[in-house]
Structure formats: structure tokens, C-alpha cells
Amino acid sequence: MVSIATTTAGSLPRTPALIAANAARPVAADGFTLGTSPEVEALTGKAVADVVERQRQAGITLLGDGEFGKAMSSAVDYGAWWSYSFQRANGLTLSTTDPFTEPAKRSTPGHIVLTSFADRRDWTRFADAYAESIDLGTGATAFPTTTGPLSYRGQEAVAADIRHLKAALRPGEQGFLTAVSPGSAARIGNEYYATEREHLFAWADVLNEEYKAIVDAGLVLQIDDPSLAESWDQINPEPSVADYQEFIQVRVDALNHALEGLPKEQLRLHLCWGSWHGPHTTDIPIADILPVVLGAKVGSLSFEAANARHEHEWTVWREVDIPEELVLVPGVVGHATNVVEHPELVAQRILRYVEAVGPERVIASTDCGLGGRVHRDIAWAKLASLGEGARLAGARLHEH
Template sequence: MYETTMTGSFFRTKEIEELLRKSSTGEIDNTHDHVIRSAESLAISDQLHPLGSKSGLTWVSNGEQRKSGYTTYIPNRFHGFSTKNRVSQKFSEAFYNELMEANPYLEKVIQDSKVFELPAIEDKLVYTGEKQSRKEAEDARKLAKELGAKRIFIPTPSPGVITVFYPPGKAYHDHEDYLFDLSRELAKEYRSILSVDGVDLQIDAPDLAMAKSLGVDWTEKFFDVLAKHVQAINDAIKGLPSERIRVHYCYGNYSASHLTDPDYSKVLPELLKLKAGTIVGEMANARHAGDPLIIRKHVKEYVWPKNIKFAVGVIDVKSPFVETPEAVSQKLHNVSDIDDIGEEHVLGGTDCGFETFSGMDGVPKNIALHKLKSLAEGAALK
């Protein structure tokens, strides 16, 4: 039987969405504790007992209920962002063309909106959010105990993914200066979360793959800086308990052809240099369902690190097709049957979160619950 988990964000309640729409910070403050607690309790319960089933996931999250997105709350926990000026990152024309080709109805929405605009950076960023991060972790610990969750984690961004969405402005000399300064500052959030016993940390690092897909304007090519992004994570978690740390990589939680995704055979060796205990990866959708073959080839030439577990994405969060338990089991065996890996190093997971940003989900909640039920049942098949 495999352990099971998902990737952080889950469907926010109507009350939470309303508060987030009114929030200027991307985060709900503590004056609404009762609403947050109710929403997080529901998110955890849905993971533990999808559709009322007796068994569900074994490693759950708080659903990111108090945040509008995994990166949008960042200005609320840092000093250095402008309170007036906003700016958008420059993504490649290839990315926009790929997105529009698959979703032509989005063209006018994107043209007429400021969806990618976020607070501009005016000065070097200094982390100030220890109290918020610790309280979030303490709340998660209490709910996990009350609801009977074996393990619970709090998602938080990697240093590199912040560089994806927030251009550095004139505060930093270059990309590397910006990246490693963020590494030093975000280490404070990581330590704050892990200071709460019984709570684990997930570092959301789509920069390790998605940044190539988006064509992010880093002034450097993706594969020239990928190793530095891994190092920035390792620097930030140095001295912290690796068995309580997971890192999630993905290619972007959006529906498109994903023809611009990076070559996994070049990404995988860098991922395996992470000092985290668990890697959470995207492998359920049609574009990346063949990635286990790349893993197999890599392991034949090298070895699988014995200190790293892999939460394999076996649930596609962008498709309404509900995987059968048998399909889940097969996808898990596609990785665990590889030499030197084995079931002890594999967990069942989802490709990404179900609601990465508030109100932006890929499938309806009821379908997501069916998917989680299949995940739990498939992981239990012999």
C-alpha cells in the first residue's frame, strides 16, 4: 500500500473567496479566524474522507484557504514591495500563443485585464512574516490532531518561483543576486513553519520546470540557471529536517499543448540534487505520463538517491476524466517497479493543486473528490 498526498491548494469556500476579493494583501487576516478554521477543516476533511469514504489521503494540506494563491500573498510578508505601483513579468510570445491556441476565449480576458500585474519591488526584500507563518502552522497542527490526519504540510513558494512572477526592478544587480537574496529571506518562513512540531513544509518550485514553459525574462537561459535554482532551495533548507520537507515541481497548472515544456531528461538530474526528503512531481497528464521511462533510463545509468521519496503525480488536475483505481495503481507501479526505487520510495499524488489561485480551478470540486477517492483506492490495490 502506498502513502497518498496531494499538492497543496484545494477549493476555497464561498466565505473565503469573498474575504479574499476584499483583501488588498492576498491573505486573510486573523480577525476572521473562525472563517479560516472552518474552511481549513473542510479542506482537510475532504482529503481524509473524499465523498465521505472511510479512507482517503495519508498526507494532507490546509488547502491554502487563507491565501489567494501560493505566490500572491508574498508582498504581505515582505518589506520592499510598493503599495502603489504594480508591474507584470514578461512571458514569451510562444507561451501566450500556446495558451491562446488551446483557450481562444482567454485572449480578450487577458488583453482587458491586469491578471499578471503584481506589486512592484522598490527595495531589497526583507521577510517579516514569521508570526503569520507560525500561526498558520499551529492552526494546521491543531486541526490535524482533531481530524485524525497522520501528517499535514504547509505549502510555501521557492525562492525561484518568486522570480517568475515578481521582476526585481532596480533593487538587485542581476538574477543571481535576486535569487540568493530571496533564498536567505525565505529560509525564515521555512524555519518558522518547521518550528511547529508535527507540521511539514512543501516548497512549491514550478520554476524548476514551468519557467521554461513561460519563457520567463530572467536575462539568462533556463538551463543555464536551473542548477542555481536548486542550490537556492538547498541553501534555504540547510540544517532543517529533510524528512519533513517536500519540493513540488510542475510545468504550469494551465490547459495547453505544453509543447514548450523543458526536456525532463535534463530536469531530472537537477531535481535529484535537492536535499529535501520528498519530491512531488507532475506525471499524470498526457504530456508527462511517459516521464517514468526517462526515470528508468536515468536509474540504469546512475542510482536513485536512497534519501529521496517521490510523490508521483497520478491524478490529472486539469482533466475532468476520473482515473480508475486500476489506472492509479498502474501509474504508481510505473515508477516503483523501476530498479533501485521500490514502493518504499513512492507515494501517490496529484500533478498540481486543484485551485492554484482563488476561483481558478481546472475541474469542479465534485470531480476532484472522485479523483481523490480513486487515488486512495488505487494506492491500496495489491
Template sequence: MKQSDERILTTHVGSLPRTEQLIELLDRRGEGNEIDRNELDDAVRKATTRAVRRQAEVGIDIANDGEQSRPGFHIYVADRLEGFSEQTIPRPLWADVEDFPTYAGKAFPDIVSEAQTRPVAVDDLRYVDESSVDAEIERYRQAVDRTEVEFTESFVTAASPGVIASSVGNEYYDSNDEFTFALAREMRNEYERIADEGMVLQIDAPDLLSERHRKFKDLSLEEFKATARRRIEAINEATRDIPGEQIRLHTCWGNYEGPHHRDVSLEDVLPVLYEADVGGLLIEYANPRHHHEWRAFEEHPLPDEWRLAPGVVDVKTNIIEHPQTVADRLCKWAEVVGDPTRILAAPDCGLATLAGHHVVDPEIAWAKLEALSQGADNASQRLFS
């Protein structure tokens, strides 16, 4: 992970708004309809070029393809692994949503449903489709060349074994732990492919925090921490041949506008996160429920070789942060960490984690990223001048 001795670099968490044409095609394919493969490929190519160009326009330094070809930040893996079938199974509700059923029914009618159709493991999993990640990387590089933009660094996101194990069903493995490590064994192929191409690997692992109030809401805190630790071990196993400085870890409390009063405290889990063999951490901060969590880093200082990308733009509201607010947040983090060169500016989470589901309006999402960049410039003037 690169850093600058002159300014705070900007990045984002991975998913960016897709074009309406691409969303329509992904929806149709997801519903089981036949679509023209050439039409989809062309739509993905155009959307990727647009995402690359707009990242450059709003001032992003460390960029990616915006996950344009994926229907979601984690469910894409069912297309790359063999051993899944589609079934309708129960889905666990968020504990905070359960506490406010009237609001939940209005705000999340699809979430509070008792079941959903999703991939279920029915056989031993095997990673069989390296061509998709290769195509993503090649499309991104072609888009960079086509638009003649320059980025300081590029990254590719990949779902963690744990978040996949929490998001899909399992009718084959004896336990969720066994399921998680089977996924680690197979996802290693994708992780290593990304790293071999010289890209920074971003492991998306929201489960390390968000599953405390969802899948594992009935566990004690200590039991959940033990589960999170096992999931870190799975990540480390899957990335054991990749240099830690080439990996950044993202985790969060769930990218939805809910009460979040059941979220686990970062202070309780941060030492567990530090057991990851990575070079940096992307964590929520702009979320008002967690705006105090900088204190956790005073109690548990950032490892010496790590970079920190605190979220300084909220992705669950259409309010565009003032650049001065962004700058103030970054300066606070520079003070907490003690070295502004180890800080990156980022949003809390992805801005389009599921195709077609926008918490933030697409154009406002880009305006938020522009405010992020302006705020980073402001903070850099304060911290490096």
C-alpha cells in the same frame, strides 16, 4: 518523510478548494477593500476545518491545511516580506500559448493580457511576518483536534525563492540571480519555522521546469539548466539547517490546460533536480504530455534515500480517473523505482493554486482525490500481498 511497509501512502500537492465565503473575502481584500478581520479569520478557520475533514474522508494519509488562508501558492509572500510595492508591469507569456493565439485568447483572456498588477521589489527584502505561518500551523492542528481525525504525517507548503523571483517584479536587485538569493536569505525564516514545528516542509518550485517556456524561453537549454541549478543552490542555502529527509520538493510544467508542447523534457533537467538537499520529489505524470517521463528515471535512477510522489491524477481536467487507472500508474512507478515503499500517490499539482480560479470543479477535485486513494488501495493489494 514517512513511508509504509504495508501500503502506498496518499498525499496531495498543497492547495485544496476553498469555501465560497472565503474566496469572496480574499477577493475583496485583494482588490484593496476593507474587510472585517474577525470575519476573515472565522472564514479561514471554518475552511481549514472543512479541508482537514474532507482529506480524511477521501483517504489522504499525508495532509495539510489546503493553503486556505493564502490567495495563491506563491503570491502570499508579498504579505510576509517587506520591500515590495504594487505596480502594473509586463508579464511574460507562455511559449506554448503564444503558438496558438486564438485558443489562448479564448481560454486565457487574463493570461494573454500584456500587463498585470503584482508585487515588485523596490527595496532590500526583509521577512517580517512569522505570525502568519505560525497561525497556519496552529489552525491546522486545532482543526485536526476538532475533527478528531488522524493522519500519518503533516506538511506545510512554502514557495521557493526561484518561483517567487519569477512571479513578482524586481526593480531593486541588479539581476534575477541576486534577487533569487535575497529571497532565499529571507524565506529561510519561514522554512526553518515550519521545520521547527515538526512539519514536513514542501518547497514549491514549479519554476525548475515551467519557467523554461515562460520567463526563460529565450535561453538555450544549457543556459536554462544553469539557471535551474542556481535556483537549486538557493533552495539548498535557504534550507541548510533543515534535515533533508524533512523536505520534499514539488515541481511541474505549469498548472494550466494549455498545449504544453514547449515543455522542457524531464530527462534534461532531472539530474539538476537531484542536486537538491531533500528527501523526496513530487512530479507530474498524469498530464498526458508527460506520461512517458518514467523513462527519465531509468536513465537517471532516483537517489537511494529519496521518496517519489508521481502525479497519478491530472489536475487540468474534470475527468475523474478510474481507480484501476491510478493503480496501474502506481504499479508502473513501483516497477521503475524498484521498491513500492518509496512511492507515494499524489495528484500532478495543486487543485486550487489561486483562490477563486478553478480548472477543476471543487467537488470533482475531491472526487479525484477519493479515486486517488482507491487506486492506491488497489495498487497496495497488488504490490504488498
């Protein structure tokens, strides 16, 4: 029977014990770096072993650590994939401004700036809905500003991530770890570098060390870069597509700089429109950003393909010039609904992409990380449906 590989987009539900342990970690003098202890490390290692086994039982074949090394201190946290990087870089100072409440900024043609989080066009269009019924999940994350030369100091932390995951893998299994992209990391304030480009490429140099450690360990590296699609909504007024493509091209250039010399087959880029639960009516179509995104020097591309705002875009892959050997990693179960997708629907979604590039170049996945976005029991039911849907898709291909 034809086998369809499966994976996740990274974050999986933390156990209450792990969340409590992270919440109890001491905060360093800088205001945002968390301390650790042998007890926390042992708890994390066991939790990673358990989450890998649960993925295995659900039918997931490319296994992750659930992002358990990236501390969450509450059950709802949409930013752990990003904020962990603040603890692994020198040159940062805790900011006195909050990106959710800072004054709104306005762009002009040819000059794009990101506005505040609360000034996103989707959020302002549906202000009453957000205020009344949606938890934005901002948590208590402290956002820093770059105030000095950036350098990497996360060697021990990434080594622990690698150690925990490799200990949980069986011989012959492949695992992956996530790391933030330069474009997403650089969305904090900058008071040191002369230009935005310099700030981006400084982050690229910092993150190259983390990327290289993961790849050298024989693991797949997933680079999380929602900024490529999500930033469109954080620009007021709405820019032209051409201006936006120019804006994200610099971010792809910085990413390619960070990935220089690393083997493409171990590199996966994760693209999404933001994992908060909202209408997303101001999301940019994937067709408008693919001409730039496909220039990233990676071997596979993970993207949202299951939620109601983007599922229809599977037809784009019939029309676009897909780079030779690029592996597609479409989300076939979603993070934005509590409804658990039927395995037959999952199989149908998988086969759409198989028709475009063949079964060996499709890895079925989740839209975004499920940890902190849906209840843990629902998350695991979705992964079981993902595994069963992949089995059904493989059986359909075998029949034909």
C-alpha cells in the same frame, strides 16, 4: 496489506464562503497586502478542519491545509501559491507593469531572461485557442517589484497556517504546508539588487524563516518551484538545454541555501510545468532537468506524472540515478482534465514508481493543486479515486 501513502500537491477547492471572505478583505496602503480579522481567522480555521476531514475520508494520509491561508478572491486563481509571498516580505512596491502585457524580452545564447507571460512560446503557438476558449485565470493579482532590502514579515501569517493545520490533525497524523521557492518568488521585478543572483539569494534568506517555522512545528514543508520546469516555456527564443540547466542551477543553489540546516526528511520539492490549461507543447522533458533538480537537498520530489504531456516520462525513472532514500511523489490524478481517473489506472500509475524505488519510497499525489483548476466536485472525486487507487496498488503488492 502493503500501504501506499497518499497526499496532494497543495491547493484544494475553497468554499464559496471562504472565497467571499477573502474578496472582502481590505487592501493595505501598499496596494497588494490584504488585511485580516478575527472573523476571517475563525472562518479559515473551520475551513481547514473541514478540508482535512474530507481528505481523510478520501483516503489521503499526508494531509494539507488546502492552502487556505493563501488568499484566493475568485474561484479561478492560478497564482495564489506564489502571490501570497508578496504579503509576507518587506522591500516590495506595487509595480506599474503587468507581467501579462509588458514588452516581450529576448534571450541570447549564454544570457537567459524571462519574457512576458503573454509571450510564452506555448501561448503564442496556440494564440487563437487561448484567446477563444481558455481562461488564463490571471485574476486581479497585483505584482510588485523589489525596490528595497528584502526581509520577512509573515510571522503571524505562517503561525496561523501552522495553528489551523495542527488543530485539524489527529494524534499520529502527519501534515504538510506549502511555501514558495526562492526561484519562483524572485520572478517579480528587481530594482534594488545589483544582480539576479543577489535577488535570488535575498529571497532565500527571507523564505528560510518561513521554512524553518513550518519544519520546527513538526510539519512537512513542500517547496513550490514550478520555475525550474515552467520557465523553459517563458524564454524566447528557445535556449539550449545546457544554457537552461545553468539558469536553473542558480535557482537550486538558492533553494539549498534557504534549506540549510533543515532535516531532509521533512522537505518536499514540488516540480511542475505550470497549472494553466493549455497544450504545453513547449514543455521541457523531465530528463533534461533532472540532473540539476536532483541536486536539491530535499527528502522527496513531487512532479507531474498523470497528464497526457508527461505521463510517458515514468520510464525515465528506470534510467536515472535516483539519490539514495529520495521519496518519489508522482502525480497520479491530474488537474488539467475534468475526466476522473479510474482507480485501476491510478493503481497502475502508482505501481510504475513502486517498481523503481519500492513502496516505502512512493507517495501517490496529484499533478498540481486542484483548487481553482477543476470544479470542486470533480476535485473531490479525483481524490477519492486517488485514495482507492492507492488501496488497490497496496493489495496488488500484497498478492505478490
